[in-house]
Amino acid sequence: MYKVVRSTKYDFIGQSYATVYPNLHKYPATMLPQIGIKILKELNIKSGRLLDPYCGSGSSFASGLECGLTEMYGFDINPLAILISSVKFTKISINELIETRRKFRNNLFDFLKNENNAHKLPRPQITNIDFWFSKEVIENLTAIKYFIDKIENKQIKRFFLIPFSETVRECSYTRNNEFKLFRMKEQDLLSFNPDVIGVYFKKIEDTLFLYSNFYYPKLENEPKVDVQYSKFQPQDEFFDVVLTSPPYGDSRTTVAYGQFSTLSNEWLGIDYARKIDGMLMGGVKPKENIRKGIIADFISEISKTDNKRALDVSAFYNDLGSSISKVARSVRKGGKSIYVVGNRTVKNVQLPTDQFIAEKFEENGFRHLTTYKRALSSKSMPSRNSPTNETGKTVATMLWEYVVVCEKV
Numbered sequence: 293m294y295k296v297v298r299s300t301k302y303d304f305i306g307q308s309y310a311t312v313y314p315n316l317h318k319y320p321a322t323m324l325p326q327i328g329i330k331i332l333k334e335l336n337i338k339s340g341r342l343l344d345p346y347c348g349s350g351s352s353f354a355s356g357l358e359c360g361l362t363e364m365y366g367f368d369i370n371p372l373a374i375l376i377s378s379v380k381f382t383k384i385s386i387n388e389l390i391e392t393r394r395k396f397r398n399n400l401f402d403f404l405k406n407e408n409n410a411h412k413l414p415r416p417q418i419t420n421i422d423f424w425f426s427k428e429v430i431e432n433l434t435a436i437k438y439f440i441d442k443i444e445n446k447q448i449k450r451f452f453l454i455p456f457s458e459t460v461r462e463c464s465y466t467r468n469n470e471f472k473l474f475r476m477k478e479q480d481l482l483s484f485n486p487d488v489i490g491v492y493f494k495k496i497e498d499t500l501f502l503y504s505n506f507y508y509p510k511l512e513n514e515p516k517v518d519v520q521y522s523k524f525q526p527q528d529e530f531f532d533v534v535l536t537s538p539p540y541g542d543s544r545t546t547v548a549y550g551q552f553s554t555l556s557n558e559w560l561g562i563d564y565a566r567k568i569d570g571m572l573m574g575g576v577k578p579k580e581n582i583r584k585g586i587i588a589d590f591i592s593e594i595s596k597t598d599n600k601r602a603l604d605v606s607a608f609y610n611d612l613g614s615s616i617s618k619v620a621r622s623v624r625k626g627g628k629s630i631y632v633v634g635n636r637t638v639k640n641v642q643l644p645t646d647q648f649i650a651e652k653f654e655e656n657g658f659r660h661l662t663t664y665k666r667a668l669s670s671k672s673m674p675s676r677n678s679p680t681n682e683t684g685k686t687v688a689t690m691l692w693e694y695v696v697v698c699e700k701v
């Protein structure tokens with residue numbers, strides 16, 4: 293019998309991501325590292341190999357590190373996510389970063405003294421570039437990128453890409469407080485004249501401050517955090533624990549990780565930046581709805597009013613299910629899986645993703661240990677949406693989050 297335990301210990305009321313490990317770069321739907329720390333401690337996991345198959349900006353690694361784990365592996369299709377995760381957990385000499393910043397500033401300012409220099413640099417390959425950036429912003433970003441590309445040390449170069457990506461976002465015509473890619477209102481464009489170079493150096497300052505105060509001190513023993521921008525690659529019985537917060541649904545109708553990252557990814561040179569949302573879980577529609585297991589009745593309920601949406605939902609659970617079977621194969625006997633998820637509502641039907649996850653792990657040689665239900669207060673997610681797609685008609689979507697724990701038998 294599937295059992296859910298309401299646990300206020302996992303609510304972390306009033307706490308945010310920043311309370312433990314402030315993020316070096318904005319990212320949607322981050323997991324609170326505190327959840328991972330608490331559950332790893334509760335399960336007495338202090339060593340071994342940790343896997344996060346949907347690692348995003350790397351909060352599970354922050355949790356692992358805090359509990360003494362020194363070997364962690366992550367996957368994510370979004371290259372921006374992998375950039376953030378890798379910079380956060382790579383030990384780089386602070387003195388070298390400061391010295392690079394000094395040289396960088398001198399070289400960039402010398403270069404910009406002659407206006408013609410910036411005009412001569414080739415324009416980057418960004419879709420609809422003039423729609424998203426002013427001419428002056430394009431020239432300044434191009435000059436910054438030109439000097440970042442000249443940094444020889446790969447790790448230091450990646451570090452300087454973090455404030456660059458934040459600058460791209462802040463100096464573009466996107467509405468900055470939204471995850472989806474929307475342009476500012478026409479009347480706001482004329483007065484939008486950001487000081488790109490000033491913004492970039494301020495962002496370097498902030499990134500250096502956060503990295504040296506919150507990350508560097510924890511990296512003394514150089515833990516191995518190996519992250520790749522690809523789908524999870526299974527490795528038989530290799531991992532001791534899985535800690536992850538998978539997406540809640542397909543990117544198009546929940547959190548558009550790809551859209552959020554498009555401009556950054558394009559400036560970073562990723563040629564498939566515009567295709568990422570279609571590559572994420574639930575991106576490819578099946579011909580038929582799921583007919584087996586706990587989720588089938590719920591999907592059938594949605595299909596009564598909207599079969600297209602039911603197929604979207606089926607696509608997501610198909611992908612989540614097949615990913616779980618690969619993850620399950622890759623965990624050693626006695627190893628644990630910890631999934632932190634929310635149950636989204638589609639067409640007024642609330643989908644039991646937590647139970648689906650437990651069911652899939654059980655089908656793949658695991659035993660469900662427990663599911664904690666926590667009040668969702670600090671995830672950077674909209675808590676109300678319009679599941680019927682009727683303007684003005686909103687319902688509370690995910691006010692709870694579930695920590696689903698299983699063990700390989």
Ligand SMILES: C[S@@+](CC[C@H](N)C(=O)[O-])C[C@H]1O[C@@H](n2cnc3c(N)ncnc32)[C@H](O)[C@@H]1O
Binds near residue numbers: 322351373571
């Ligand atoms: C909820 S977020 C993870 C957030 C992360 N815990 C953090 O704190 O930043 C889910 C992540 O799954 C990634 N994702 C979605 N589908 C994927 C897939 N098929 N393979 C790998 N990553 C995927 C998204 O790009 C996103 O970064």
